[in-house]
Every structure is written in structure tokens, then in C-alpha cells.
Amino acid sequence: xxxxxxxxxxxxxxxxxxxxxxxxxxxxxxxxxxxxxxxxxxxxxxxxxxxxxxxxxxxxxxxxxxxxxxxxxxxxxxxxxxxxxxxxxxxxxxxxxxxxxxxxxxxxxxxxxxxxxxxxxxxxxxxxxxxxxxxxxxxxxxxxxxxxxxxxxxxxxxxxxxxxxxxxxxxxxxxxxxxxxxxxxxxxxxxxxxxxxxxxxxxxxxxxxxxxxxxxxxxxxxxxxxxxxxxxxxxxxxxxxxxxxxxxxxxxxxxxxxxxxxxxxxxx
Amino acid sequence: xxxxxxxxxxxxxxxxxxxxxxxxxxxxxxxxxxxxxxxxxxxxxxxxxxxxxxxxxxxxxxxxxxxxxxxxxxxxxxxxxxxxxxxxxxxxxxxxxxxxxxxxxxxxxxxxxxxxxxxxxxxxxxxxxxxxxxxxxxxxxxxxxxxxxxxxxxxxxxxxxxxxxxxxxxxxxxxxxxxxxxxxxxxxxxxxxxxxxxxxxxxxxxxxxxxxxxxxxxxxxxxxxxxxxxxxxxxxxxxxxxxxxxxxxxxxxxxxxxxxxxx
Numbered sequence: 065x066x067x068x069x070x071x072x073x074x075x076x077x078x079x080x081x082x083x084x085x086x087x088x089x090x091x092x093x094x095x096x097x098x099x100x101x102x103x104x105x106x107x108x109x110x111x112x113x114x115x116x117x118x119x120x121x122x123x124x125x126x127x128x129x130x131x132x133x134x135x136x137x138x139x140x141x142x143x144x145x146x147x148x149x150x151x152x153x154x155x156x157x158x159x160x161x162x163x164x165x166x167x168x169x170x171x172x173x174x175x176x177x178x179x180x181x182x183x184x185x186x187x188x189x190x191x192x193x194x195x196x197x198x199x200x201x202x203x204x205x206x207x208x209x210x211x212x213x214x215x216x217x218x219x220x221x222x223x224x225x226x227x228x229x230x231x232x233x234x235x236x237x238x239x240x241x242x243x244x245x246x247x248x249x250x251x252x253x254x255x256x257x258x259x260x261x262x263x264x265x266x267x268x269x270x271x272x273x274x275x276x277x278x279x280x281x282x283x284x285x286x287x288x289x290x291x292x293x294x295x296x297x298x299x300x301x302x303x304x305x306x307x308x309x310x311x312x313x314x315x316x317x318x319x320x321x322x323x324x325x326x327x328x329x330x331x332x
Numbered sequence: 333x334x335x336x337x338x339x340x341x342x343x344x345x346x347x348x349x350x351x352x353x354x355x356x357x358x359x360x361x362x363x364x365x366x367x368x369x370x371x372x373x374x375x376x377x378x379x380x381x382x383x384x385x386x387x388x389x390x391x392x393x394x395x396x397x398x399x400x401x402x403x404x405x406x407x408x409x410x411x412x413x414x415x416x417x418x419x420x421x422x423x424x425x426x427x428x429x430x431x432x433x434x435x436x437x438x439x440x441x442x443x444x445x446x447x448x449x450x451x452x453x454x455x456x457x458x459x460x461x462x463x464x465x466x467x468x469x470x471x472x473x474x475x476x477x478x479x480x481x482x483x484x485x486x487x488x489x490x491x492x493x494x495x496x497x498x499x500x501x502x503x504x505x506x507x508x509x510x511x512x513x514x515x516x517x518x519x520x521x522x523x524x525x526x527x528x529x530x531x532x533x534x535x536x537x538x539x540x541x542x543x544x545x546x547x548x549x550x551x552x553x554x555x556x557x558x559x560x561x562x563x564x565x566x567x568x569x570x571x572x573x574x575x576x577x578x579x580x581x582x583x584x585x586x587x588x589x590x591x592x593x594x595x
Contacts, residue, residue: 227426229421229423229426229427230426230427230428230429232397232421232427233419233421233427233428234440235397236395236396236397236417236419237419237440237441237444237488237492238441238444238445238492239444243444247429247440248429251429251431254431328431328472329430329431329472329474332430332474
């Protein structure tokens with residue numbers, strides 16, 4: 065009896081360890097990257113002026129975020145990204161749903177949407193400067209424009225690809241057009257709409273960073289990266305790049321979590 | 333109108349469904365040509381026939397889900413639009429609303445009609461008690477098993493007191509065990525309410541087991557080959573499956589089906 069108990073306990077110990085190792089798997093890639101980075105930096109293969117060690121970079125990052133000037137740049141970029149995203153979402157979701165609920169309407173503007181969706185938004189920056197100048201508003205509008213098309217496109221497709229049998233079910237229960245739209249189409253489109261919102265905020269961040277570099281600004285991570293590069297402050301450049309990476313990653317995670325909460329039926 | 337009636341010449345409302353001179357073609361190919369049907373009231377009628385003969389198309393036209401090219405369809409002597417109908421879809425997963433709880437799914441037909449929350453609750457409680465449903469209806473449909481989901485969708489079809497219940501292959505998305513469960517529940521519901529039902533099935537045993545009348549359809553262009561009566565008293569149990577009467581009717585249906593396939 066005692067041996068059985070002991071073997072149980074040791075098995076659960078192994079279980080615990082292997083669970084713990086499993087959970088650590090995503091870190092493996094990170095550690096390898098930092099290891100390789102560190103090796104290259106200390107080996108002298110690359111000019112140390114161009115590549116600081118990961119430790120020096122992380123040190124700059126932490127100092128910059130907690131005591132230095134990086135935090136205001138960070139918030140400026142976050143604020144622009146969210147303003148652009150909100151602008152795009154407030155316009156894009158209703159327009160997309162409206163377009164999607166009439167196939168004729170959607171097909172008549174489909175080419176335009178596809179065309180501008182395929183045009184790199186950065187190519188439009190000079191044009192936006194002409195119209196809106198080099199103000200903060202200009203950067204937000206450019207980012208909002210590129211996010212808008214993605215959001216419209218996805219919301220429209222969400223509505224158009226609604227399950228026909230659910231629409232029929234609502235119809236046979238006596239729902240009129242308005243109720244079918246409000247009770248079925250709108251909710252059916254939500255999973256796809258969320259994909260649009262998630263890609264929308266990603267592209268908004270990309271364009272905000274590019275616009276900050278290209279148009280120039282007082283504060284912002286894009287401006288900080290290009291400035292650091294110009295004066296060969298490479299530690300700050302790498303640290304700023306890492307911050308934009310973290311920002312992009314967490315925005316994506318935020319929307320995945322929101323999606324799971326709000327669209328609980330997605331994929332079920 | 334000089335339509336030859338197939339089952340009987342009794343005028344509505346003695347028949348719960350009456351179809352006259354129904355025509356429907358798809359892409360120029362006729363599916364139904366001057367199709368006639370009269371289904372005697374208070375019956376559970378099942379439709380059986382070869383693949384592609386338009387079984388589902390027929391009940392979709394009778395229930396008004398898809399239009400027919402010409403012809404006259406009446407439910408209890410009224411045009412479809414004025415009849416209260418319940419419809420159970422083949423695929424419960426794609427016909428329930430996954431964003432609503434099971435309770436709100438069942439209540440949906442009542443909400444459309446503007447019934448108050450309180451009356452909804454009373455009606456649903458009444459349904460649950462009548463049919464002895466033991467499900468936590470606050471859960472979402474996708475958290476139930478297939479059979480339970482189909483049961484919820486049957487309740488949804490029943491909640492607004494339909495005059496007719498249509499069922500489009502209600503068991504085909506279920507495994508054998510849950511088919512037995514849903515079949516028993518359906519029989520219980522039919523015995524308790526007496527709501528006439530028209531059901532498409534793709535399995536001969538299921539077609540015969542619950543039915544008062546089995547409609548055997550031909551290959552397309554589709555016509556009614558025979559309306560076979562099956563009069564064994566309810567409740568029908570697993571023993572029914574081995575009773576001489578059941579075997580006789582099943583064999584007869586199978587013979588006709590095979591004759592039709594050879595044509």
C-alpha cells in the first residue's frame with residue numbers, strides 16, 4: 065500500500081515538473097534569440113557600435129521607460145494608435161455591416177475597397193500631408209484610413225457569410241427584415257468583425273510609427289527610433305524597437321482576450 | 333379545379349396540409365409537376381424517398397421557406413402566411429443562435445411576437461414541465477450534447493403553439509444513442525400535444541417507427557408512389573421494432589422503394 069502511495073506521489077511530482085516545463089516552452093525561443101544575439105555581440109563579428117549586448121539594450125529600455133524620456137514617446141504613440149483605431153472602428157463597423165447586408169451595394173464598391181486595401185498606406189502619406197499638413201491629426205487620419213478599409217472589409221464579409229440556415233430559422237419564426245438584421249446578421253458578423261478590428265489596430269500602429277518617422281513629430285516611438293539611428297545611439301534604437309514590438313504584441317493579445325470574452329461562441 | 337387528390341377528397345380543415353398542382357423546377361429541370369397531397373389531420377406523417385427526389389424541398393415549400401413556381405398550398409385551410417408553423421432544422425448547430433442562452437433561444441419566437449418576459453417564462457416553464465425536460469437552460473446551446481441541442485430546437489419550434497410542426501431530417505446529425513432519446517421525446521410531445529407533424533427522414537426504420545402515414549416518393553420528377561398507413565397504437569417502444577405489423581409495413585415500404593430505384 066505504502067509503495068503505491070509513494071509511486072503516486074513521485075508521479076505527481078514528475079507531472080508537476082513536466083507541466084511546468086510545458087508552460088515554459090514559449091520562453092525557449094526568446095532565450096535562444098537572446099543567447100545568439102549576445103554571442104554575436106561579444107564575439108566581435110559585428111562592430112560593437114552597431115550591435116550592443118541584449119543586457120545593455122534591456123538596461124536602456126528599463127531606464128528609458130522608468131526614468132528617462134521613452135515613456136512620453138511611448139504614450140504619444142499609443143494615444144495616436146488608439147485615436148486612429150477608434151476613428152476607424154466608429155465609422156468602419158456600421159459602414160461595413162450596412163454594405164454587407166446588401167450584396168449589390170457591396171459589389172458596387174468592392175473594387176474600390178480592394179484596390180485601396182492593396183495600396184500600401186505608406187504610399188499615401190505624401191497625399192495626406194498635402195491635405196492635412198504635418199499636424200498630429202494628419203498622422204491619425206492616415207493610420208485611421210488604412211485601418212478603416214480592413215474593418216469595413218471584414219465586417220461586410222462577416223454579414224455576407226452569415227449562416228443561411230440561421231437567417232431561415234429567424235424567418236420561419238416570423239422575424240421581419242429589421243429583426244433579422246439586428247438579431248442575426250449583426251451577431252453573425254461579430255467573429256469576423258473582431259478579426260477586422262484586430263488587424264485594424266495592428267496596421268494603425270504600423271502606420272503611426274511610419275508617419276512619426278516620415279512626417280516628424282515632437283514625441284513618438286517612430287521619431288525616437290529614427291533619431292537614435294541618426295546619432296548612432298544604437299542602444300536606444302534597439303530598445304525603442306523592442307518597445308514597439310511589445311506594444312504590437314500586447315495590442316494583439318488585448319483584442320484576442322476581448323474577442324474570447326465577447327464572442328464566446330466563436331469556433332464552437 | 334380538376335385536381336385528382338391522392339389520399340382523400342376530404343376538404344380542409346380535415347386535412348392539416350393540402351397541396352394542389354404544385355410545380356417546381358430547378359434550372360429548367362422539373363422537380364415537381366402538378367403534385368397533389370392531402371394529409372389527414374392529427375397525424376404524424378413521414379416522407380421517405382430516394383436521394384435528390386426533393387423531400388426537403390417539399391417541406392420547405394409547404395412551410396413557406398422557399399417559393400414554389402405555381403400551385404396552391406394550404407395549412408389547415410389557410411394560406412401558409414397566416415398559419416402558425418414550427419420548424420425543426422436538420423442541423424441544430426447552424427439553426428440555433430449561439431449568442432443566446434438555450435432559454436433565450438426557446439423564447440425567441442415569443443419575443444418576436446412581442447410576448448412579455450413574464451408570459452415567456454410561464455410558457456417555457458409549462459413546456460419544461462409537460463415534457464419533463466431536465467436541462468439547465470441558462471447555458472449556451474453549444475455547451476449541450478447534440479441530442480440535447482436538437483431537443484432545445486424542438487422546444488423552440490413548439491413554444492409559439494404551432495398548428496403544424498415540420499421536421500427536416502431531425503435525427504440525421506445525431507448518433508444512434510441520441511437518436512433514440514430524441515425520438516422518444518418527439519413521440520412524447522406528439523402524444524401530449526397532438527400537433528400534426530410532417531417529417532423528412534432518410535432512414536426507413538425511422539420513417540416507419542413514429543409515423544401514422546409514410547409517404548413514399550419516386551425519383552424526379554417526383555410523384556407520390558404510395559401513402560402507407562401504419563396504425564400501431566402509441567407509445568411505440570423498442571418492442572415495436574420486432575412486431576409483425578412493423579416488419580410487414582417496413583418490408584412493404586422497402587419493396588416499393590426498390591421498385592422505384594429500378595425504374
